[in-house]
Amino acid sequence: MVQPKKLKRRSVVAIATSVTLGSAGLVQFTDSEEENEPDEGSTDTFTLLEGTEHETTGYVTLAEEAGPTVMLVGGIHGNEPAGWKAANRIVHWDIGAGTLVGIPESNPTAIEAGTRRGADGKDLNRQFPTNEDPQTELAQAIWEVVEMYEPDVLIDLHESTGIYAGDPVDGVGQAIFHSGESEASAAAERAIDHVNDHYIEDPELEFMEGGFTGPESSPEGLLVHKVSRETDAMAFLVETLRTDIELETRIQWQSVVVQQLTTDWWAVDESVVDLDDVDDQDLSDTEPDDDDDEDDKPEDEEPPTARIQTDPENADETTLELEQTVELDASDSAPGSTEIETYEWDVSNEGSFDDAGSTLEVKITACGEFPVKLRVTNANGLSDTEEIVLSTD
Numbered sequence: 479m480v481q482p483k484k485l486k487r488r489s490v491v492a493i494a495t496s497v498t499l500g501s502a503g504l505v506q507f508t509d510s511e512e513e514n515e516p517d518e519g520s521t522d523t524f525t526l527l528e529g530t531e532h533e534t535t536g537y538v539t540l541a542e543e544a545g546p547t548v549m550l551v552g553g554i555h556g557n558e559p560a561g562w563k564a565a566n567r568i569v570h571w572d573i574g575a576g577t578l579v580g581i582p583e584s585n586p587t588a589i590e591a592g593t594r595r596g597a598d599g600k601d602l603n604r605q606f607p608t609n610e611d612p613q614t615e616l617a618q619a620i621w622e623v624v625e626m627y628e629p630d631v632l633i634d635l636h637e638s639t640g641i642y643a644g645d646p647v648d649g650v651g652q653a654i655f656h657s658g659e660s661e662a663s664a665a666a667e668r669a670i671d672h673v674n675d676h677y678i679e680d681p682e683l684e685f686m687e688g689g690f691t692g693p694e695s696s697p698e699g700l701l702v703h704k705v706s707r708e709t710d711a712m713a714f715l716v717e718t719l720r721t722d723i724e725l726e727t728r729i730q731w732q733s734v735v736v737q738q739l740t741t742d743w744w745a746v747d748e749s750v751v752d753l754d755d756v757d758d759q760d761l762s763d764t765e766p767d768d769d770d771d772e773d774d775k776p777e778d779e780e781p782p783t784a785r786i787q788t789d790p791e792n793a794d795e796t797t798l799e800l801e802q803t804v805e806l807d808a809s810d811s812a813p814g815s816t817e818i819e820t821y822e823w824d825v826s827n828e829g830s831f832d833d834a835g836s837t838l839e840v841k842i843t844a845c846g847e848f849p850v851k852l853r854v855t856n857a858n859g860l861s862d863t864e865e866i867v868l869s870t871d
């Protein structure tokens with residue numbers, strides 16, 4: 479059970495006021511009467527980047543009971559409609575406890591165009607570098623909302639053209655990626671079990687769980703990573719498969735995942751994921767643009783770096799003796815994102831790697847120059863080579 483870091487019920491007014499007065503003012507509270515705080519049990523709105531092409535609406539719902547603050551983000555990518563269509567519904571849910579802060583259509587020009595990128599040409603989910611300022615005005619405005627409400631939980635809704643199934647190379651759909659807290663893992667597992675048991679018929683479409691990769695892995699600049707690394711919040715990246723699946727079904731999957739992730743405190747009845755009241759227009763007005771698809775999940779594809787060390791040290795910079803033995807050692811090679819599986823050597827200068835092993839002993843039996851090439855290959859099949867030249871007079 480998530481405990482709120484602090485009581486948010488009293489802090490909303492003060493935080494909202496200070497942002498409006500003291501910051502760049504990228505987020506404006508339109509309903510700034512005497513009390514900015516919405517009435518308990520009601521939903522209030524605010525506006526991001528008012529008067530610009532990126533103008534979009536945020537929603538704040540304050541439950542009567544105290545509880546954690548959940549921030550819900552949809553529409554960071556405009557060609558992933560189930561995420562923002564689900565978010566547009568979820569921000570109106572009647573939550574049982576805590577605060578729901580939602581920005582359903584985070585990237586309105588991308589949504590309007592049905593493309594991954596918005597009018598600024600930027601991939602919004604690459605504009606949140608860790609320990610640096612967000613890189614675009616829109617990213618800054620979204621980050622202001624994070625700083626304003628200090629969510630305990632952030633949920634970002636996306637879609638992918640492929641299925642994750644443990645391997646991001648094929649896509650990241652049908653998965654919930656989450657930050658490292660055991661509580662986040664437990665919530666993700668519960669949501670996955672529930673949606674798989676009750677909403678998935680084809681085993682190939684079953685949801686899977688994935689963790690966040692470290693700061694050194696690409697791609698960088700994801701909102702969920704920045705939130706997870708710089709704040710105390712748990713973060714979830716929800717991905718549905720958007721090819722060959724009815725939009726209505728994907729919206730339902732997104733909705734039930736959020737309903738399950740939050741069920742400990744929201745206690746929202748599962749009937750909210752029923753889509754009977756969605757009109758046809760809402761389900762048919764977006765034709766996603768696939769030209770520009772990338773995956774949101776950090777790719778496990780860092781290549782290794784081959785490195786040759788020698789005994790005697792720096793043998794390639796000295797003139798060796800005839801009959802001298804040199805030990806070649808590749809064990810200092812960097813593995814990249816997975817472990818190195820093979821070390822191969824080409825010591826014949828014929829372009830074939832005929833010897834294997836992390837170390838190799840060679841003997842200089844003639845005068846001249848002898849190129850030695852190392853190839854390391856990691857478990858992802860990515861490889862790197864390094865060459866040194868041993869020489870005698």
Ligand SMILES: [Zn+2]
Nearest residue numbers: 555636637774
């Ligand atoms: Zn996305």
